[in-house]
Amino acid sequence: MQIYLNNSLTKVKEEFKPIENNQVGLYTCGPTVYGYPHIGNFRAYLTWDILKRFLLSQNFAVNHIMNLTDVGHLVSDADNGEDKLEKAAKREGKNAWEIAEFFIQDFKDSLKELNILEPTHFVRATDTIKEQIEFVKILEAKGFLYKISDGLYFDTSKISDYGKIANIQNIDLQAGARVEINPEKKNITDFAVWKFSPLDAQRDMEWDSPWGKGFPGWHLECSVMSQMYLGDTFDIHTGGIDHLPIHHPNEMAQSFAATSKLQANYWLHNEFLKFAGGKMSKSAGTFVTIENLKEKNISPLSYRYFVLLTHYRKGLNFSWEALEAAQNALVNLVKTIVNFDDGGKADAVSLEKFYSSLADDLNTPQAVAVLQEVLASNLSDQEKLATIYKMDEVLGLDLKNLKKQILSLSAEEKDLLTQREQARNNKDWALSDALRVRLQSLGVEVEDTAGGQKAMRMKI
Numbered sequence: 001m002q003i004y005l006n007n008s009l010t011k012v013k014e015e016f017k018p019i020e021n022n023q024v025g026l027y028t029c030g031p032t033v034y035g036y037p038h039i040g041n042f043r044a045y046l047t048w049d050i051l052k053r054f055l056l057s058q059n060f061a062v063n064h065i066m067n068l069t070d071v072g073h074l075v076s077d078a079d080n081g082e083d084k085l086e087k088a089a090k091r092e093g094k095n096a097w098e099i100a101e102f103f104i105q106d107f108k109d110s111l112k113e114l115n116i117l118e119p120t121h122f123v124r125a126t127d128t129i130k131e132q133i134e135f136v137k138i139l140e141a142k143g144f145l146y147k148i149s150d151g152l153y154f155d156t157s158k159i160s161d162y163g164k165i166a167n168i169q170n171i172d173l174q175a176g177a178r179v180e181i182n183p184e185k186k187n188i189t190d191f192a193v194w195k196f197s198p199l200d201a202q203r204d205m206e207w208d209s210p211w212g213k214g215f216p217g218w219h220l221e222c223s224v225m226s227q228m229y230l231g232d233t234f235d236i237h238t239g240g241i242d243h244l245p246i247h248h249p250n251e252m253a254q255s256f257a258a259t260s261k262l263q264a265n266y267w268l269h270n271e272f273l274k275f276a277g278g279k280m281s282k283s284a285g286t287f288v289t290i291e292n293l294k295e296k297n298i299s300p301l302s303y304r305y306f307v308l309l310t311h312y313r314k315g316l317n318f319s320w321e322a323l324e325a326a327q328n329a330l331v332n333l334v335k336t337i338v339n340f341d342d343g344g345k346a347d348a349v350s351l352e353k354f355y356s357s358l359a360d361d362l363n364t365p366q367a368v369a370v371l372q373e374v375l376a377s378n379l380s381d382q383e384k385l386a387t388i389y390k391m392d393e394v395l396g397l398d399l400k401n402l403k404k405q406i407l408s409l410s411a412e413e414k415d416l417l418t419q420r421e422q423a424r425n426n427k428d429w430a431l432s433d434a435l436r437v438r439l440q441s442l443g444v445e446v447e448d449t450a451g452g453q454k455a456m457r458m459k460i
């Protein structure tokens with residue numbers, strides 16, 4: 001199947017051609033592990049999970065690398081301000097290493113709850129310091145760097161030819177208003193590859209280097225890790241749209257300077273999750289975490305379904321109502337298939353249509369529509385179930401488990417059902433109704449069928 005992806009580098013939808021047949025090198029810029037991410041951050045990881053699952057469904061072997069930024073990401077995203085990890089450590093009375101450990105585990109737990117496949121390799125920035133220093137040495141030897149009082153910087157004016165070669169001007173290297181411009185920098189777009197530790201304070205994370213004690217600049221790790229695990233040039237580089245003006249051009253520039261090659265052939269970016277009134281903020285109640293979803297009885301998988309309903313390059317408007325609607329739709333889907341039996345054959349025509357939707361720049365809303373068409377079709381229940389399970393290998397809604405989940409009842413609930421059966425046998429309709437209400441209050445719905453009572457959970 002021909003796959004088309006919107007390449008931010010060329011700004012057009014292009015046919016995807018991997019460097020090596022049946023193999024894909026995929027790199028995703030990962031989180032800075034200093035706090036709980038908001039659910040908008042997970043829109044990116046969900047999107048790239050769908051991409052990866054789709055590529056797997058098309059029989060590609062996918063080598064997926066994700067970095068974990070545990071040092072060097074400064075508060076301003078540029079090269080000023082405090083290190084996010086060190087700042088969080090001070091706030092919580094811990095050291096930066098403890099902060100990193102805690103939030104890496106939290107991030108991995110969240111991926112699991114969202115049914116996101118783990119990358120082939122998670123790589124911590126602090127585990128590649130030696131390689132990062134070697135990379136900086138290469139940049140220095142090639143004359144791309146200069147030293148100022150707070151660090152070693154990359155001179156972006158030295159890559160004007162690169163702009164032509166890689167179409168990098170499309171990415172708009174000059175954009176991204178840098179706050180707090182450092183007057184010592186030669187060009188406003190220059191960025192640090194090595195920052196010096198402050199003279200008056202000891203950092204939790206710092207290393208010796210040929211240029212002085214310090215720590216790597218944030219952008220460096222992605223150039224280094226992608227080269228280590230995927231080679232000088234790999235297939236697909238993914239990230240949020242926020243990486244488009246600064247982080248990705250900087251990665252590209254460093255990699256090109258070091259290898260004279262384009263870092264990746266396809267660059268994909270997802271749009272943001274949007275909140276009414278603009279920015280997410282804790283005070284306005286619009287900084288929503290996975291934990292907050294669960295507090296409101298919204299399952300992380302319902303959030304996954306919600307994300308699937310909008311194309312990744314469109315802004316997705318957040319509201320609790322919309323999330324609840326997505327959860328209800330997912331519950332209805334599970335309820336529809338709950339009594340379908342295994343053992344059918346997946347319908348090839350529907351699958352072809354489903355994969356074609358995704359091959360068109362990951363059109364997930366259309367793919368979900370194809371799934372709904374299957375439910376409404378004339379296929380047998382068994383065929384429907386087999387087809388939907390196959391689709392779910394890409395959508396990742398974990399329908400097999402959800403089906404089990406809505407049928408699983410506690411001992412108390414089972415006991416109430418037995419009592420209700422007895423009440424019905426005794427034609428005690430008042431008691432039977434009371435028990436139904438009691439079960440409802442526990443979140444269990446009872447239906448009386450010719451075969452007896454059927455009970456399932458109303459929520460997931």
Ligand SMILES: [Zn+2]
Binds near residue numbers: 028029030222
């Ligand atoms: Zn990156």
